[in-house]
Amino acid sequence: MAAGRNQPTSMQRRLRVATPSDAASIRTIYAPYCESTPISFEETPPTEAELTERIERTLERYPWLVCEVDGEVVGYASAGPLRGYDAYEWVVELSVYVAERAQGAGVGRALYASLFAILERQGVRDAYAVTAVPNPGTEAFHESLGFELLATFPEIGYSNGDWRDVRWWRKPLGEKAPDPDPLTPFPALLEAVEDADALVRVGEEHLEVE
Template identity: 60%
Template sequence: MSTDSGTATIRVATPADAEPVQAIYAPFCDSSAVTFEESAPAVSDMADRIDSTLEDYPWLVCEHDGEVVGYAYASQLRKRRAYQWTVELSVYVAEDARAGGVGRGLYESLFAVLERQGVCDAYAVTTMPNPETEAFHERLGFERLVDFPAMGYSNGEWRDVAWWRRSLSVKPAEPEPITPFDELRENAAVEELLAVGEETLHR
């Protein structure tokens, strides 16, 4: 599948997207060590994850001709108030939609939304080795901060983990609390922010 033809859009996810989102995510659990979640969550659990995430952070999906082919979301990095200006990102793309700009488009939209919320830094955590993921984050301006050797045991092997960071905005001396995503959706034209990534899909 390629987004070069047909209609590709990026929109905010809903719990009704749980089934296609779970279908995209499941292979990463069942047949690889990309995620340390070794069994795929049930569709109902995925719906709960989407619903709870959207209170504070964006969860986006990319549709191609009406079919969900990828998704990305932000989540809390750590619980204490001092960390509220940082988030952790995740992105997953269906196997037959990779190398078509879907992951980049989703991230570009995510960056735009998060910056509007007041988030300053985005982090990504990747299981290594993973050359495609490394190259992807480097292309999007992430800095590889640190590697943790043999940090997790998954699928019969000890796995290294790398942490990456991308700055989204300049850190103010006295930052305002970030705007929860559900509040942002009420007071801002989120569609304009999502369009930032859609431009990537159609280049």
């Protein structure tokens, strides 16, 4: 995961729900993290077709958001299942990536703010993030948003020529009821709320684009 410097200069920015047609733009953002850094353990970038499938599959149940500046996607964030068992229905794992040229402009913070608002309305109670070590900028970013460090798994993955530690972080999103209602799928939530666009764009106040 990566978020963090440099500011885009356009005032035309917005958050919206990703579509399969965003796959190429998302790949452009994500591929350098795969190829040139240990931040993602996915060393071979997924193809555009693979990302199209991921977007479609994610949106069946969870949010996948993008941030646009002047019509160009400069960052994205998504949620997905932590594990496949029914008992984990109310927790998610998050992913957020921002193009290098857009870092430091509040894009990651804006995407996460909208993601949290949506997930809370869906009934999610905890959001988890996983970071490779070293990645001080992303760790500081998550700490600033209220994530707590739960555990460090030493040398758990071999990536970019070295054994890497991995850290797990958690952010509570709501109280845990004794008998929780089933999670509301993302498409059903968008249909149920009065102003779905406003919910998706709630994080835009954090954008610092000039």
